[in-house]
Amino acid sequence: MDIQGVEFPYELPEFPHTVVANPEDVPAILESHGNGTRYAFDAETTGLHYITDKLAGLSLATKEHAWYFHGDWVVNAVLPWFEEKMNNPEITWIAHNAKFDMHFLARHGIRPKKIYDTEIAQYLLEEEQSLKLKDLGKLKLGIQENLPPDFKALLHLAKRLKGAKRLDQVNIYDVPLEVLGPYGALDSRMTFDLAPITEQGLRDEGLWQYYQEQEIPFIYTILDMERRGVLVDREWVAELETKFKALTEEYEAEWVSKVGDVNPRSPQQIIELLYNKLGLKTDRRTDSGNPSTDALTLKRLVPTDKTGTVELLLKYREVSKLESTYIVPLRDRLHNGRIYTNFNRTGTVTGRLSSSGDINLQNIPLHTELGAQVRKAFIAEPGHLLMDVDYSQIELRILAHFCRDESLVRAFYWGADPHQLTANRMGVPRYVGKTLNFLIIYGGGPIVLGDQLEKIGKPRPTVPVARRWLQEYNRIYPAITPFKEQVMREAKQYGYVTTIGGRHRHADLEALLAWDIQTSGREERQLFNTKIQGSAGDVINYAMVDIGLNERLASLGVETLLQVHDELVFTVPEENVEEGKLAVKAHMEAVEETFNISVPILAEPAAARNWVEAKD
Numbered sequence: 228m229d230i231q232g233v234e235f236p237y238e239l240p241e242f243p244h245t246v247v248a249n250p251e252d253v254p255a256i257l258e259s260h261g262n263g264t265r266y267a268f269d270a271e272t273t274g275l276h277y278i279t280d281k282l283a284g285l286s287l288a289t290k291e292h293a294w295y296f297h298g299d300w301v302v303n304a305v306l307p308w309f310e311e312k313m314n315n316p317e318i319t320w321i322a323h324n325a326k327f328d329m330h331f332l333a334r335h336g337i338r339p340k341k342i343y344d345t346e347i348a349q350y351l352l353e354e355e356q357s358l359k360l361k362d363l364g365k366l367k368l369g370i371q372e373n374l375p376p377d378f379k380a381l382l383h384l385a386k387r388l389k390g391a392k393r394l395d396q397v398n399i400y401d402v403p404l405e406v407l408g409p410y411g412a413l414d415s416r417m418t419f420d421l422a423p424i425t426e427q428g429l430r431d432e433g434l435w436q437y438y439q440e441q442e443i444p445f446i447y448t449i450l451d452m453e454r455r456g457v458l459v460d461r462e463w464v465a466e467l468e469t470k471f472k473a474l475t476e477e478y479e480a481e482w483v484s485k486v487g488d489v490n491p492r493s494p495q496q497i498i499e500l501l502y503n504k505l506g507l508k509t510d511r512r513t514d515s516g517n518p519s520t521d522a523l524t525l526k527r528l529v530p531t532d533k534t535g536t537v538e539l540l541l542k543y544r545e546v547s548k549l550e551s552t553y554i555v556p557l558r559d560r561l562h563n564g565r566i567y568t569n570f571n572r573t574g575t576v577t578g579r580l581s582s583s584g585d586i587n588l589q590n591i592p593l594h595t596e597l598g599a600q601v602r603k604a605f606i607a608e609p610g611h612l613l614m615d616v617d618y619s620q621i622e623l624r625i626l627a628h629f630c631r632d633e634s635l636v637r638a639f640y641w642g643a644d645p646h647q648l649t650a651n652r653m654g655v656p657r658y659v660g661k662t663l664n665f666l667i668i669y670g671g672g673p674i675v676l677g678d679q680l681e682k683i684g685k686p687r688p689t690v691p692v693a694r695r696w697l698q699e700y701n702r703i704y705p706a707i708t709p710f711k712e713q714v715m716r717e718a719k720q721y722g723y724v725t726t727i728g729g730r731h732r733h734a735d736l737e738a739l740l741a742w743d744i745q746t747s748g749r750e751e752r753q754l755f756n757t758k759i760q761g762s763a764g765d766v767i768n769y770a771m772v773d774i775g776l777n778e779r780l781a782s783l784g785v786e787t788l789l790q791v792h793d794e795l796v797f798t799v800p801e802e803n804v805e806e807g808k809l810a811v812k813a814h815m816e817a818v819e820e821t822f823n824i825s826v827p828i829l830a831e832p833a834a835a836r837n838w839v840e841a842k843d
Contacts, residue, residue, distance in 0.1 A: 230403055233387050237375040239409045242416055244293040246408030250304040256294060257308045263289050266312070267321040267419035270328040271297075271378075271411050273399055276585075277330035277453070278562045283399045284407070285309070288415035295411035297404060306335050313339035321345060323360045323418045326450050326572070333454060338447075345418055347442050348425035350573040351434050351730060358573055364417045367424055374413075381406060437729045442572075445768055448775040449570045449580070452787045455798075456565030457588070460606045460837065464557045467600060471550045478543040485536055491543050494520055500536070507532060526681055545597060553591060553601045560585040566605075570790065576753075577761040578730055578768075580790055589791045593842065605838040611798050612834040614785070615841040616811050618793040619829040620645060621763045622668050625727065628825045629758070630710035634703065639826040652703045653696065658685055663700050667707060668759045670752025673697065714758050715739070715751055724754050727822050728765030732757035766822065767793060770815045777814065783807050796838065808832040 228235045247253060267288040274280035284297040285305055296305050309332070312318055318341060322328045325344040332338070346358050357363070359377070364370040375381060382394055385401035399407070429435045482491055486504075490496045497520045501507045507528050511519035518524075522544070528537045557566060568588045574581030582589040592598025607613045623645055627635035634652075638645045650660030662679050671679075673693035681687045688696070701708050718724050718739060723731040738750040771787060774780055774795075783803040789796040795815070799807040815830035835841040 230384060230406055231388055233384065235384050235406065236373070237380060238372045239374065239413055240370055240372045242293065242413065243291065244295065244409060244412035244416065246404060246412065247294055247296045248298060248404060248408075250298070250300040253296065253304045253308075257305075260289055260292070261308065261312065264317060265289070265319045265321065265419075265422075267415040267422070268309075268328065269322065269411065269414040269418060270331045271295075271399060271407070272331055275327075276567075277327070277334075278456075278567050280331075282331045282334075284411055286411040286415035288412070288419040290419070293412040293416040293419075295408045295415075297408060297411070302335065306332075306337065310335075310337045313337055316340040319343050321418055321422045323414070323421070326446050326453075329446070329450055330454070333450070342443060342446065343422055343426075344443070344446060345421040345425050347446070347572055348429055348438060349421070351438060351442070352425060352428045352432065354573075354576045354578075354732060360414060360417055360421075363421060364413075368417060368420055370417075375410060378410075381410060432731060434729065434731070441728065441769060441772065444772045444776065445572065448772050448787070449572065451775065452771075452789070453567060453570060455786060455788055456562070456567040457605050457788050457796075458564055458608050459557055459561055459566050460604050461561070461564065463604050464554060467604065468550070468554050468558060470600075471546050471554055471597075474546045475543070475550065478539060478546065481539055482543065485534065485539065491540055492547075497540070501528065501532075505532065505534065505536065507537070523678060523682055526684070527687075545595070549592075549597055549601055553586060556586045557601075557604055576732065577757045577764060578726065578732075579760065579764040579792065580768075588789055599839050602842070603837045603839040607798055607836055610801055611784075612801055612804050612836060613788070613838055613841045614797040614799050614804065614807060614811065614832055614834040615838065616795050616797070616808075616815060616830050616832040617842075618763075618767060618815065619831055621766060621793045621828070622759050623664055624824070624826050624828060625759050625762045625766070626668060626707070628727075629762075630704075630706045631825065632704045632706035635706075636826055649700070649703070653699050655696065658683065659696065663696060666697075667700065669756055711751075711755055714755055718754050724758050726758065726765050727762035727824075728769065730761060730765065732761060763793065766818045766824075766828075767795070767815075769821065770818055771795065773817070774811060774814050777810075780807070780810055780814070783810065785811060794842075796841070799834070804834045808834065 228238050245256070247256065269286045270282055271284035271286070272280050273283050282302060284295060285301050286293060286295045313320060320339045320341065321343045323344070324346045325342050329339065349356065349358055349363060361374040361376055364374060379394070381402045382397055384406065385397040386394055388403070389397055389401055391397050426435070429438050486500055489500050498518055501520070502509070502518050509518050509524050509528065511524045513519055522541070525537050525541050532538070560566065566586055567584060568582050568586055569584040571581045571583060574583070591601050593602065605613070623635070624639055627639055634648070635645065638648050646661035646664055647657050648660070649664055650657045653660065659680070662676065662683070666676055666679060673690045676693045676697065677687045677690070714724055718734040719736070722736060723733045725731055732754060734754055735750055738746050741747045767790065771790060774785070775787060783806060784800040785807045786798050787795060788798055797807070797811065812830045812832050816828050818824065819828040833841050
């Protein structure tokens with residue numbers, strides 16, 4: 228395909244569409260096609276940041292036709308019609324990754340009353356399938372053309388046409404309308420056509436009611452949470468930056484005095500230093516066959532390294548990573564004093580939310596001194612407190628609910644510490660009991676058990692000892708193994724396992740039934756992990772929707788800011804904090820009744836000025 232003399236290695240199918248570049252044409256189009264009850268729409272924007280970027284175009288599709296409206300005039304000429312129609316609860320608005328498009332509408336005060344998200348629908352049907360719209364167009368709609376894989380492909384065309392050296396030197400307005408228009412219209416065309424296919428799939432799998440009652444409201448919940456952002460203490464960030472730079476300089480000076488000009492950021496130079504010059508030994512290898520230099524490997528090397536080089540490298544890496552991953556974004560990417568992130572509904576196969584964007588707010592270390600200092604940067608606005616509410620041992624409680632092991636169930640009813648219970652019954656330290664409890668959920672054998680203990684800085688057991696611990700664990704909790712076997716029977720019979728909320732994790736039956744025990748074992752661990760961790764995700768996601776819709780909590784000024792695995796962070800006016808604690812705790816614990824969970828569910832609230840103190 229030739230565009231203005233430049234080869235464009237993609238093509239678009241022929242389909243009924245109109246590219247609208249003149250605002251004077253808009254009234255007649257909308258008047259002629261404004262009486263439908265189902266529309267697909269898609270926003271084309273200047274970038275992916277829902278706070279700093281802006282709307283540049285909109286596409287719209289009905290059953291018969293698609294349109295692409297392009298230009299800054301879209302805001303005044305098209306959005307008022309969108310607002311009127313989106314306020315009508317009888318009209319369904321279909322989008323692929325609706326939350327992204329809704330962010331840009333929300334900036335103009337528009338909030339559709341009724342939506343359908345084809346991306347989330349497809350995710351529920353095939354969680355490991357590519358969810359990219361162009362891929363689904365080929366797989367589900369039979370499109371044969373070599374479609375541009377994403378918008379970046381159009382930017383590469385603009386870059387060549389403009390003679391720019393870098394991609395960041397072009398934007399959506401540099402893309403020729405002869406390509407951009409059909410591309411934008413095709414997005415809404417494919418989205419409209421995917422909707423009935425995914426809807427039928429949801430109905431066939433018995434997921435339609437779940438999708439409507441949980442997943443659609445959850446889109447609004449995440450949208451609102453993202454738009455609030457989290458306030459950041461700039462002065463504290465500046466202090467941390469100074470502190471981290473001083474530590475970095477101190478470690479770099481010590482590093483040079485120890486090893487000379489070896490670059491601590493170069494894996495190859497570190498391999499040469501550790502395994503050739505220092506003569507250290509490891510049996511851990513990367514996929515390419517080189518000796519590993521990851522954190523676990525380095526921790527193992529510390530006792531045998533008499534020079535202190537490895538320990539110094541670990542310290543340097545920690546500070547360097549915290550500085551680049553968190554301190555720099557918290558310094559440079561604030562908007563109105565807040566940091567914004569994306570919570571991805573389809574980011575994990577288990578159904579847990581993941582985080583991305585300016586900063587991954589779910590991955591900030593908590594159990595290290597420096598990591599905790601980073602969390603201290605997140606604060607409440609004046610007159611408010613941050614309220615942190617954590618589900619206590621939710622995954623173990625879900626496990627106890629499903630397997631009905633008498634000892635586990637009794638421990639939760641008595642309010643006992645299940646980690647200490649495991650330790651006492653096995654005659655091992657509590658940290659071993661805790662690691663075993665989680666290993667059962669996440670899967671793994673003696674080697675993985677040893678790895679997990681090493682990661683928390685504890686002595687690594689021999690393989691026979693680790694194997695004996697696992698055998699003893701299965702003896703003291705005899706109901707767990709039969710429950711695992713039941714989950715695998717479910718997967719083999721139905722082709723999926725079902726979470727407590729009714730979602731499906733589809734099994735790779737070829738892997739599950741493989742003679743190779745490594746292959747089948749990996750699939751079994753993933754399925755069992757989804758049964759427990761995915762169910763815990765259902766619980767917290769349901770609680771988030773329930774809290775977001777509650778008028779009483781809204782009247783108290785309680786607003787959700789973050790979800791970090793089993794933990795929710797809210798902001799609440801200081802004068803309402805005690806009442807807010809009780810109300811949120813009640814809603815989070817009410818899932819016990821909602822899902823008929825057979826053990827008590829406990830949510831533990833705390834409040835303070837910053838995230839660290841609230842968490843403590």
